[in-house]
Amino acid sequence: MEFPETLRRLVTTVQLPGPGEEDYRDLISQIIRDVSRRRHVEVALSQDELDILVRHMRGLTLLEAEKILTKAIIEDGRLTVDDIRHVIDAKKSVVEREGLLEYYPVEATLDSIADLATLKAWLAKRREVVARPEKAEEFGLTFPRGVLLLGVPGCGKSLSAKAVAAEWRLPLLKLDPSNLYNKYIGESERNFKRAMEAAERMAPVVPWIDELEKAFASGGSEDGGVSQRILGSFLSWMQDRNGDVFIVATANDISRLPPEFLRKGRFDEIFFVDLPDQKTRSEIFRIHLSNRGKAAEEFDLTELGAASSGFSGSEIEEVVVSGLYGAFSEGSAVTTEALLAEISQTRPLSVTMSEKVESLRAWARDRAVMAN
Numbered sequence: 001m002e003f004p005e006t007l008r009r010l011v012t013t014v015q016l017p018g019p020g021e022e023d024y025r026d027l028i029s030q031i032i033r034d035v036s037r038r039r040h041v042e043v044a045l046s047q048d049e050l051d052i053l054v055r056h057m058r059g060l061t062l063l064e065a066e067k068i069l070t071k072a073i074i075e076d077g078r079l080t081v082d083d084i085r086h087v088i089d090a091k092k093s094v095v096e097r098e099g100l101l102e103y104y105p106v107e108a109t110l111d112s113i114a115d116l117a118t119l120k121a122w123l124a125k126r127r128e129v130v131a132r133p134e135k136a137e138e139f140g141l142t143f144p145r146g147v148l149l150l151g152v153p154g155c156g157k158s159l160s161a162k163a164v165a166a167e168w169r170l171p172l173l174k175l176d177p178s179n180l181y182n183k184y185i186g187e188s189e190r191n192f193k194r195a196m197e198a199a200e201r202m203a204p205v206v207p208w209i210d211e212l213e214k215a216f217a218s219g220g221s222e223d224g225g226v227s228q229r230i231l232g233s234f235l236s237w238m239q240d241r242n243g244d245v246f247i248v249a250t251a252n253d254i255s256r257l258p259p260e261f262l263r264k265g266r267f268d269e270i271f272f273v274d275l276p277d278q279k280t281r282s283e284i285f286r287i288h289l290s291n292r293g294k295a296a297e298e299f300d301l302t303e304l305g306a307a308s309s310g311f312s313g314s315e316i317e318e319v320v321v322s323g324l325y326g327a328f329s330e331g332s333a334v335t336t337e338a339l340l341a342e343i344s345q346t347r348p349l350s351v352t353m354s355e356k357v358e359s360l361r362a363w364a365r366d367r368a369v370m371a372n
């Protein structure tokens with residue numbers, strides 16, 4: 001709730017714990033009972049589907065949840081699997097109202113991500129802990145805290161954040177740093193704290209801070225110390241946060257990253273996402289051709305992989321897209337030859353910025369685990 005400036009210092013805000021799963025379950029029965037008095041309601045949800053519905057309500061206040069559910073039921077007199085989608089959409093708009101967080105419901109699958117085998121294995125090993133945190137705690141294991149993903153642009157760091165959500169079946173809450181500072185001074189810190197509180201309320205959840213160095217660039221003093229203060233509150237929040245909250249942070253440029261993040265203990269692990277090797281490049285071609293409805297087996301994936309040495313995943317995607325444009329405008333089908341021609345016309349970032357890529361690699365060699 002927002003108070004006018006004059007009232008703000010007279011007011012103390014108390015953060016009450018959000019509703020629990022039982023509260024949402026009670027609410028659902030209550031709404032069904034209420035609506036049934038006026039009209040027939042058909043409930044067509046299995047126990048599993050009901051669990052999923054309840055899980056997606058996490059982080060909503062009871063009032064918000066009530067509005068959303070009542071609307072979903074009244075629309076067609078039914079509570080069905082389709083209403084899960086309604087709840088997700090409604091929640092998305094509630095979360096995004098403040099403008100700092102973007103809500104990604106669980107959706108992506110790991111199949112659309114080539115390689116990154118070590119990272120995937122690391123995640124798979126913790127899946128049970130995440131799924132059953134109480135049992136894990138009895139066993140002496142705490143909820144994982146977070147990972148930092150470093151690497152060459154376009155090699156799948158943001159994609160990996162989505163992989164975390166897919167592997168663990170938890171929603172992602174993306175924090176966009178560029179929105180952090182575009183309000184007047186003084187607001188940023190408060191907005192940031194609010195975003196972190198929202199993340200806690202939604203636990204278990206994966207807050208995702210993309211391009212960490214942009215949010216907390218080291219040495220920037222021209223903003224009156226705001227970014228330093230936000231960095232401070234973020235670090236202490238990382239230390240003291242409540243609830244099952246796993247942070248995924250990504251960075252392209254370690255030289256601009258405050259060293260605090262790289263100290264032992266901030267993250268469970270620092271992963272380095274390197275350029276794809278030849279086999280992975282072929283696989284990325286296959287993924288992006290199939291994504292666009294092309295029969296990947298009609299292409300020479302081995303040759304494409306071999307010819308695209310030094311290309312990042314996103315550059316390979318670009319090649320596929322440009323190839324499609326070319327073919328479409330000529331009224332022909334896209335072929336291996338056309339893609340090879342696109343490849344030969346591209347100078348990948350790893351060539352134009354080879355020194356930067358090399359120094360990032362050298363830095364990561366002793367300090368990070370290879371994600372690929």
Ligand SMILES: Nc1ncnc2c1ncn2[C@@H]1O[C@H](COP(=O)(O)OP(=O)(O)O)[C@@H](O)[C@H]1O
Nearest residue numbers: 112113114153154155156157158159313314317
């Ligand atoms: N390993 C991969 N498998 C499949 N596609 C990839 C892979 N790496 C990159 N891509 C493609 O490149 C795009 C950009 O990758 P992204 O994860 O945003 O890179 P980064 O965050 O590291 O800069 C992705 O959306 C995806 O289409």
Ligand SMILES: [Mg+2]
Nearest residue numbers: 157158210250
């Ligand atoms: Mg990215």
